[in-house]
Amino acid sequence: MLVVEDNIFIALDLEAQLVEMGHDVVGIAATATKAIAMSRQSSPDIAIVDLQLADGSRGQDAAFVLRNEMGIPSVFVSGSLHQVTDDEKEAIRPLAMLSKPLLPNELRRTIEAAASSDLAWKDR
Amino acid sequence: MDEVRHIDLGIFFDAAPNAQLVFTPDLRIVAANQRYCAMLRRQPEDLVGFRVFEVFPPNPDDPNADAEAELQASADAVVATGQAQEMPLRQHDVLEADGRYGTRYWRILNSPVFADASEPERVTHVIHTAEDVTRSVLGERADAAKRRAAMRGADLSYFELDPVSQSLVRSPQLDELFGFEQGETAAEVKPFLDRFHPDDRDAAISEIERVARTIGSDLHLDYRIMLPDGTTRWVTGRGESVRDPGTKAISIVGIVLDVTSxxxxxxxxxxxxxxxxxxxxxxxxxxxxxxxxxxxxxxxxxxxxxxxxxxxxxxxxxxxxxxxxxxxxxxxxxxxxRSVQIDKYLDKLTRHLRASLESEERRVQITLDVEPIRLPTDKAVTLSLAVNELVTNSFKHAFGKDDDGTVTISLRRSGDDKIVLDVSDDGTGPSFDSLDRSSHSTGLGQRLIAGMASQLGGTIEEDKTSGWRTRISFAE
CATH class of the missing domain: 1.10.287 (Helix Hairpins)
Known part of the structure; x- marks a missing residue:
């Protein structure tokens, strides 16, 4: 798992939630460039991606490269999901789009649903 | 044959459909027919023997009331030529019985009478035929005044375009709107079209051509014009094409308005x-x-x-x-x-509460029974916190870890302006001891619930006859 999130509290919380579910977290990326570099290095199964990242970069841009160049799907977690256009949704095919703030177990249920769905994994 | 020989010819004079007055060349009245007397509301004896302007004095408030000189000139011309003279249409107000003057417009024909058999060439009298045209004159004036007022009021630029000759007749406002000095351009449309924005000109011209092709169709122009000072203005043109019934010529008439602001x-x-x-x-x-x-x-x-x-x-x-x-x-x-559809929100909250119950592997059900109600946002926030506390309380205290059970959330109107929230459970508490349960009522959750009830301006009731029920009633 990779966490792409520029707010350190949120990033650490997401990491803790993922670890508690029994997943390995390969790292925390605060920008789109870092997210792509870390994915190339460690090939996570799924990326948890915020939309508005540090240095003005966009989570969609990272998720697009991860999906189309590395076959890594993303779960968007953002306070402004409406920023994802229909074209981007089609190109990125996110596993889920979760609105901040996350509710208890929302991330867990999403990841479990994704893991049990063959459809979500067929691109891998 | 008596009808021919013995008739007083004065009867014909009185029966004539036109108002007629007979006076001598020096304007002294000799006769007035019935029609004339009726029209001017005078009796023949009020008139005969007097000079015309003794009985019809000029209105002192009308600065142009020099009708006497004109009438005298016309009578002189009749005498001089022996021919009838038509006078130009003019105003001569008539003194009414109450001393006021009534505005009157007249069309007058003065015709010669040769009554002296010894001098058959000499004009002895003038027959003065008068037609009152006040109504039609004032009607036209009123229409023209309305048009002028409408154009002045809206500062409209009126135009009349001949699509064949490309001539453009217009009000001065149009020149001003297009940045022309008065008289700078002749009566042609080209200089105006030259000031259309190049991107809008072709569309405007084809709209004008379309309207010219179909008589009576409406003109809709919205375009920019470029003024000599470099500014651009948005203008809108509205009008229609008409065919002159006389000349059969087609023209487009309408108005142009500056809509930049x-x-x-x-x-x-x-x-x-x-x-x-x-x-x-x-x-x-x-x-x-x-x-x-x-x-x-x-x-x-x-x-x-x-x-x-x-x-x-x-x-x-x-x-x-x-x-x-x-x-x-x-x-x-x-x-x-400013307000929230609270029933939809509670539905959402319930789903989240269910999800977290499942994740804790609890077997308690939550049922929801709410009417569609909109609440102001601050009340909705308070209410949702109260529901959260009450449901959490039931989970904690009503059921054992592996108990079955149901928590019911209900929100409904009561009477005209009351809303009632009920959160109830059918549990008896893990220790089957209601005393144990009530001991939690001093906890933070209970204090919050009490606080939130008072924040809603409501009352709180608790009922523990079967399970546990908390009711908060508040005004809408």
């Missing part, structure tokens, strides 16, 4: 709306992010602590923040940010 206002308004929408989206994003930060910090604290009681408290705090956050998310689902 309207256009600018529209543009400013849509910019302001756009800026407002961006601002709302940004604030919305920041609020959600901040709430996520708060729950993240609470989660991290909960993970870091070894003490299970402290951990539970932090989890409870997270749940409270979440119920506020869910309200916030519901706020932006429609355009109204």
């Amino acid at each position: 309207i256009r600018e206002n529209e543009a400013n308004l849509s910019k302001a709306v756009e800026a407002r929408d961006l601002l709302i989206a940004e604030v919305n994003h920041r609020v959600k992010n901040s709430l996520q930060m708060v729950t993240s910090i609470l989660n991290l604290e909960a993970n870091a602590t070894e003490d299970s009681a402290a951990r539970a408290s932090l989890r409870a705090a997270t749940a409270r923040v979440n119920s506020i956050a869910a309200i916030h998310a519901s706020l932006y689902e429609d355009d109204d940010v």
Whole structure:
């Protein structure tokens, strides 16, 4: 798992939630460039991606490269999901789009649903 | 044959359909027919023997009332030529019986009478035939005055375009609108078309051509013009094509209006709306992010602590923040940010509560029974926190870890202006001891519930006859 999130509290919380579910977290990326570099290095199964990242970069841009160049799907977690256009949704095919703030177990249920769905994994 | 020989010819004079007066060349009245007397509301004896302007004095308030000289000149011409003379249409107000003057317009024909058999060439009298044309003159004037007033009032530029000769007759406002000095351009349309914005000119010309092809069709022009000082103005033209019934010539008549300020206002308004929408989206994003930060910090604290009681408290705090956050998310689902569809929100909250129950492998059900109700946002936030506390309380205290059971949330109107929230459970408590349960009522949750009930301006009732029921009633 990779966490792409520029707010350190949120990033650490997401990491803790993922670890508690029994997943390995390969790292925390605060920008789109870092997210792509870390994915190339460690090939996570799924990326948890915020939309508005540090240095003005966009989570969609990272998720697009991860999906189309590395076959890594993303779960968007953002306070402004409406920023994802229909074209981007089609190109990125996110596993889920979760609105901040996350509710208890929302991330867990999403990841479990994704893991049990063959459809979500067929691109891998 | 008596009808031919013995008739007084004066009868014909009285029966004539025209109003007639007979006077001598020096304007002394000799006779007036019935029609004339009726029209001017005079008796023949009021008139005969007097000079015309003795009985019809000029209106002192009419500065142009020099009718006497004109009438005398016309009579002189009749005498000199022996021919009838038509006088130019003119105003001569008539003194009424009450001493006021009535505005009257007259069309006058003065015809010669040769009554002296010894001098058959000499004009002895003048027959003065008078037609009162006041109504039609004033009617036309009123129409023209209305047109002028309408054009002045709206500062309209009126035009009449001949699509064949390309001539353009227009009011001075049109020249001013297009930045021409008065008299700078002749009566042709070309200089005006030259000032159309190049991007708009072809469309405007083809619209004019279209209207010229179909008589009576409406002209709709919206275009920019470029003024010599370099400014651009938005103008709108409205009119229609008409065919002159006499000449059969086609012309397009209409008005042109400067709508630049309207256009600018529209543009400013849509910019302001756009800026407002961006601002709302940004604030919305920041609020959600901040709430996520708060729950993240609470989660991290909960993970870091070894003490299970402290951990539970932090989890409870997270749940409270979440119920506020869910309200916030519901706020932006429609355009109204001042109130919330509370039934939909409670449905959402219930699903989240169910999900967290499942994750704790609890077997308690939650049922929801709510009417569609909109609440002001602050009340909705308070109410949702109250529901969160009450449901959490039931989970904690009504059921054992492996108990079956149901928590029911109900929200409905009561009477005209009351709303009643009921949260009830059918549990008896893990120790089957209601005393044990009531001991929790001094806890933070119970204090919050009491506080929130009073914040809603409502009353709180508890009923523990079967299970546990808490009712909060408040005014809408």
